[in-house]
Amino acid sequence: MEMQNTIPKPVWWTGTIVKSLLCLFMAFDALMKIIKHPSAVEGSVQMGLPESSIPFLGVYLLLATALYIYPKTVMLGMLLLAAWLGAAAGIMYRDGIAGHPYIFPIVFAVLIVIVEFLRNGRIRTMVPFTK
Structure with a gap:
């Protein structure tokens, strides 16, 4: 958010809204795995993952999502x-x-990656698509 003044506001807000939706989906998926909801268990077992690994995967996903939300x-x-x-x-x-x-x-x-390109000035400097 520290670079918001160098990024046009509509672009920043578009990135923020899409990021919020992505984070909500990821957090929902993580919580479904942590509580071992039957649909999450069924889908994971269908993919060949052991049922005992599902809560760990949910914790990993929740932690990764939390790290993605926190600006630092x-x-x-x-x-x-x-x-x-x-x-x-x-x-x-x-x-x-x-x-x-x-x-x-x-x-x-x-x-x-696109959302962070829209919202984050540091990523824009690392991957300059414009002159």
């Missing part, structure tokens, strides 16, 4: 979420489920 650790959170989503895409691709569901985590990972 946004880069670490972004990397941990990208790793999570990359692993999810790999597991889904390996299982060969019809309908290409592995595209969903890839789109989420790309959105996370």
Whole structure:
């Protein structure tokens, strides 16, 4: 948020709204895994993950999301979420489920990086798309 004055307000607000929606989804998914909701357990077991690992995965996802929300650790959170989503895409691709569901985590990972590009001046300086 410290770089908001160098980023146009509509761009910053667009990034903030999309980031909020992404974080809500990730936090909801993490909580469903932590409480071992039947649908979360069923989906994870279908992918070949042991049921005993589901709460740990939920804690990892919740921690990564919290790090992504906190401005001082946004880069670490972004990397941990990208790793999570990359692993999810790999597991889904390996299982060969019809309908290409592995595209969903890839789109989420790309959105996370785009959102930080829209909101964060430090990332804009690291990846300069303009002169």
